[in-house]
Amino acid sequence: MTLIKDFISVFTKTKVAETQKISVPRHTLNYEQAREIGVLFSHSNDDNPKAINYFVKLLQKDNKHVRVLAYFEEKHSNPYDFRFDFFTAKEIDAKGRISSLQVDEFMKKNFDFLYCINTTEFAPFNYIMKHSQAKCRVGKYYPNSENNFELMIDIGDNTNTADLILQMLHFTKTLIAHN
Numbered sequence: 001m002t003l004i005k006d007f008i009s010v011f012t013k014t015k016v017a018e019t020q021k022i023s024v025p026r027h028t029l030n031y032e033q034a035r036e037i038g039v040l041f042s043h044s045n046d047d048n049p050k051a052i053n054y055f056v057k058l059l060q061k062d063n064k065h066v067r068v069l070a071y072f073e074e075k076h077s078n079p080y081d082f083r084f085d086f087f088t089a090k091e092i093d094a095k096g097r098i099s100s101l102q103v104d105e106f107m108k109k110n111f112d113f114l115y116c117i118n119t120t121e122f123a124p125f126n127y128i129m130k131h132s133q134a135k136c137r138v139g140k141y142y143p144n145s146e147n148n149f150e151l152m153i154d155i156g157d158n159t160n161t162a163d164l165i166l167q168m169l170h171f172t173k174t175l176i177a178h179n
Contacts, residue, residue: 026150028136028177034112037064038134040125041117041161042071049079051162052117056082058169069106071124087124096123107131113138115168119159121145138168151175 037059041052059066060082068084075088085102092098107128114134116125121142129137129148139145141154153167 024133026135028150028175029112030177031173031175035065036111037066038106038109038111038114039066039068039117040128042122051165053081055165067109069102092124096127098124098127103128108133112136113172117161117165119161119164138172140164
């Protein structure tokens with residue numbers, strides 16, 4: 001009987017832990033004060049390499065330490081001008097959880113800003129944004145995704161990555177935080 005009680009106790013504690021909200025102190029900074037920047041993107045659009053290259057170079061030019069995580073459907077060649085970590089579809093289970101050391105390390109990083117550069121909603125990115133330790137998470141507006149971002153950019157049905165990046169930069173650079 002004790003064995004059954006122990007199993008139920010462990011099972012219940014595990015389920016409660018899985019459903020508990022992630023408590024991360026979120027707040028915004030002025031862009032000039034930000035040092036650690038995360039960039040999350042999917043290699044799916046034709047304009048992605050140029051737009052993403054431009055974005056990362058701009059952040060580096062502003063003296064930001066940039067760490068990038070990309071999603072690829074499968075192993076790939078590298079069309080980018082910067083170093084990045086990546087994960088593939090093989091690392092995503094049926095429940096949408098990602099089992100990847102690179103993803104785990106990326107989510108643990110205390111970014112000042114974490115930019116999610118994706119013009120279509122993507123469940124694995126929602127998972128990463130939700131579990132991220134970033135202070136301020138920035139991404140495209142999607143209904144019912146308010147808990148994944150501190151700053152959401154509404155560009156409507158526009159699927160142009162460059163437009164999303166320009167809007168993200170505009171709003172984060174003009175944001176004045178009073179913490």
